[in-house]
Amino acid sequence: MLGLGKKDFSLLMLVLVLTMLAPFILNPFPEGSGMAQFNAGYPDLMQRFVIFGIFAIGFNILFGLTGYLSFGHAAFLGVGSYAAIWMMKLVSLNVIPAMIMGVIFAGLFALVVGFISLRRSGIYFSILTLAFAQMSYALAYSVLTPITGGETGLQLKSTDNPILSNLAEGEIGRASLFGLDMRASIELEMGNWLFTLNMGYYVAAFVMLIAFYIAIRIFRSPFGVMLRAVKSNQNRMNYTGLNPRPYTLAAFVISGMYAGLAGGLMVAMDTQVGPERMFWTASGEVVLMTILGGVGTLIGPVLGAGLIKYMENIISKINSDILHTWFAFLPDGLEDLVVTLIYPFIGKGWHLTLGIVFMLVVIFLPGGLVEGGQRIARLFGKRRKSEDGSSAGKTTPAE
Amino acid sequence: MGILEVKGVNKRFGGLQALGDVNLSVQEQTVHAIIGPNGAGKSTLLNCLVGKLIPDSGSVMFDNQSVLGRKPHEINQMGISRVFQTPEIFTDLTVLENMMIPCFAKRDGAFRLHALESLGHEKGIREMAETMLEEVNMLDKRNAHAGSLSRGDKRRLEMAMCLVQEPRLLLLDEPTAGMARADTNNTIDLLKEIKEKRKITMAIIEHDMHVVFSLAERITVLAQGTPLVEDTPDNIKGHPKVKEAYLGEAAH
């Protein structure tokens, strides 16, 4: 189906179902209950899940297949965002041309950065990409202020009048898809539960599905095999009459375009951009997402992106008052002790939690969350096998 | 004129003269063995032929074209394939994927952006790869990880990857080193068959004299970076200079 093998097609369908039902799946706790703060089914966060999912899927095409670790991918995210917002300011408020511009500009920039950085490999390559990204950040912050808006960045203003729109005098434009407002939402109340179906989220989710589909095709193509060959043995490639350089450069540009798409989508969801989007911590984050989820697997980067964004948005919102209400059942002294012990890991301390989770995964699950899933699947597979005493139920874990 | 003409090649590594004024002529459709004690410069010579090293002086002509200054992948596309002293294969890929890569290189050249085509639809390439695996008796291992193969199998796979390209010149650096006797004999049979059926010209470096004398039509003896003699196997066997330079080394 769709040119995919059976397993890949099922995986795509699974992702389709999960993304379409995400507003329900991610909101398991009733409104107003103590657990409601763990609900992730609100538009803003769900949009971030899929956008960073795209970013990580693209990053994984480079890092997972060729083994080249770029430490400057946020630069392409930023370039995509700036290109998209200019498209909205000048030409059209439609998100599609904005995203296309984001992809094109990020791709062109990746071509330049890749052409230079790929002269080196290993740590030198990583450092070169980091240098490029930090230069881009510095430029966006200062010298290029006329284009980037400097420190404050760019947003749609009442003075912007895109040629393909008919805004009233002084009206601030809103991102839309052929007239459908990205911020429009339908709220469904079911008993104590509240579900928000947001236009922007579904547009972003649909784009992610396409991006995911293309990634599967690339993984399963002859080109994908060549990229894995680059990672495995460039020497043998050379002596087999293949030039590893253009293959790696193509992978670099493709992953840059994915980043540009993610950047464009960010602007489509929230029409503003600032230089901090290109800061090195953002480049590092996508590396963490990919490793956490599972390098070189199809679904891993999406899971990693989801986990990190969940922690960033949910754990960081827990404060000491909330902890006190949770542990109110304990005797006073003990309550204070427990709260003091947990406190460093919540709120602003969520990075500490992330760091620990990351270390645990790297040490105990080098294949990331996907490997964790496979181990659990195997465990259940074994149990089932021993129960019916046959070896027929051989599990082939999905990637 | 041979298909490969090496003239006056010199290569120094710091103070060490690894190759000194090497001349070598390999005739089309023959098997030419290069023998010599450890450190004689045999591998260095091959490195100069495939673009891994650039000689300090001299010329290397393949089919009347100079290979010097060309990149390794360009030289391969001219028709020279090489089997390395330690097997160079794609250890993270399956055996079948390993075999398909040279097939793609043969069909598509040094680069092609076939990113949205499906590997499953490449029937021709797959058949080509599987036929070759069949020929080297490795078809049953097609889904194994190349990295998990035995050393003998790794060599066989590397050789098959070179053969499937149908090179005009095949360079083999100790193809039987580290192989068990039975594997060595299989390799000899395979190389004999290649020689007779495919008429591929071969230059082979080998320490195992049994292999050399079973295959070679011409032998060049290299010692300390310079060719001592070049002759037929029969003449080499009793050559006093060769005995002097080589004896003791070839005892195994």
Ligand SMILES: Nc1ncnc2c1ncn2[C@@H]1O[C@H](COP(=O)(O)OP(=O)(O)OP(=O)(O)O)[C@@H](O)[C@H]1O
């Ligand atoms: N890249 C290099 N840098 C410095 N010295 C080198 C290099 N490659 C080879 N040599 C030296 O050149 C000499 C010839 O080495 P080479 O590998 O060509 O010998 P060989 O005939 O292939 O020996 P063997 O039978 O052990 O494989 C050796 O003394 C070796 O140490």
Ligand SMILES: [Mg+2]
């Ligand atoms: Mg050698």
